Amino acid sequence: MGVNIRGRHYLKLLDYTPEEIRYLLDLSKDFKRLKRSGTPHRYLEGKNIVLLFEKTSTRTRCSFEVAGMDLGMGVTYLDPGSSQMGKKESIADTARVLGRLYDGIEYRGFDQELVETLAACAGVPVWNGLTDQFHPTQMLADLLTIEEKLGRLKGVNFTFMGDARNNMGNSLMIACAKMGLNFTACAPRELFPAESLVKEAQAIAAESGCRVTLTEDVKAGTKDADVIYTDIWVSMGEAEEIWETRIRLLKDYQVNRAVMDNAKDTAIFMHCLPSFHDTKTTIGRQIADKFGLEEMEVTDEVFESRQSVVFDEAENRMHTIKAVIYATLC
Numbered sequence: 001m002g003v004n005i006r007g008r009h010y011l012k013l014l015d016y017t018p019e020e021i022r023y024l025l026d027l028s029k030d031f032k033r034l035k036r037s038g039t040p041h042r043y044l045e046g047k048n049i050v051l052l053f054e055k056t057s058t059r060t061r062c063s064f065e066v067a068g069m070d071l072g073m074g075v076t077y078l079d080p081g082s083s084q085m086g087k088k089e090s091i092a093d094t095a096r097v098l099g100r101l102y103d104g105i106e107y108r109g110f111d112q113e114l115v116e117t118l119a120a121c122a123g124v125p126v127w128n129g130l131t132d133q134f135h136p137t138q139m140l141a142d143l144l145t146i147e148e149k150l151g152r153l154k155g156v157n158f159t160f161m162g163d164a165r166n167n168m169g170n171s172l173m174i175a176c177a178k179m180g181l182n183f184t185a186c187a188p189r190e191l192f193p194a195e196s197l198v199k200e201a202q203a204i205a206a207e208s209g210c211r212v213t214l215t216e217d218v219k220a221g222t223k224d225a226d227v228i229y230t231d232i233w234v235s236m237g238e239a240e241e242i243w244e245t246r247i248r249l250l251k252d253y254q255v256n257r258a259v260m261d262n263a264k265d266t267a268i269f270m271h272c273l274p275s276f277h278d279t280k281t282t283i284g285r286q287i288a289d290k291f292g293l294e295e296m297e298v299t300d301e302v303f304e305s306r307q308s309v310v311f312d313e314a315e316n317r318m319h320t321i322k323a324v325i326y327a328t329l330c
């Protein structure tokens, strides 16, 4: 039977079957071909979407805007500073208003419960643009990039290094389990994903014929990896004071030349971005001044190396987000 996700929300990959994820990846490839060949695809003309951001963004916001405009839609961007959201109006009330005006709503914010509430109240599809727990639109871009670079998903050895219980660690563990990649979280025990989510991922992985492993051992965790993935050590919404502890916990989990050399020769390096790989950002400079660390989760050498696919990955955000919008609204 064909896959049909019209009218559905896109809140976390746990809600989607491997067949539905496959459908979204294939649709993304179609949209990428159309975009690259300059073929117009204004399939959703007359529809309008709104993008709600309670945290900052470059890739996700711009991908939703370009995807929406390419599909011929009207796009509105709202942040807490330019709307009543949060301060004067609850998420539930905001959802009920915006659901009357728009055909779809993107939301980036804090607790996953907020986007789930928004979805329950909106009456139109809601897309999660990142919460503290999950980042599901990033997952499609990451899977698409791996498939483009390595030619397959099933059986790929995927290692995530860093804060493995943040939105990226959680989401990548579920994405890999669903699509048959062997997932390893290589992190200090304090930053392992929650036990309940690991159990859930392991049960999914057993059905897909792959493994979910947690290890503190960098050598064992990165050995023969096809993909080495990392993320910033302190996520949006976390207190500034956390940097000190996080650096202490994660400095041995930096992706550097030794890590890449321990992985397969054909291994690729991935990062959702933004990244602290030098001191050319305000925070990067502050950390260097305070802690003497000029590169954090990844060295500049690896970030700029031929193994790094981070900008292809960033481009794929747009093609995959377009697929999600189209498939849920068409």
Ligand code: CP
Binding pocket: 056, 057, 058, 059, 060, 061, 130, 138, 272, 273, 274
């Ligand atoms: N990867 C990602 O979500 O980037 P932004 O925070 O810039 O949207």
Ligand code: NVA
Binding pocket: 130, 166, 167, 168, 231, 232, 234, 235, 236, 272, 273, 274
């Ligand atoms: N873990 C990061 C991901 C950014 C895309 C954050 O939440 O800030």
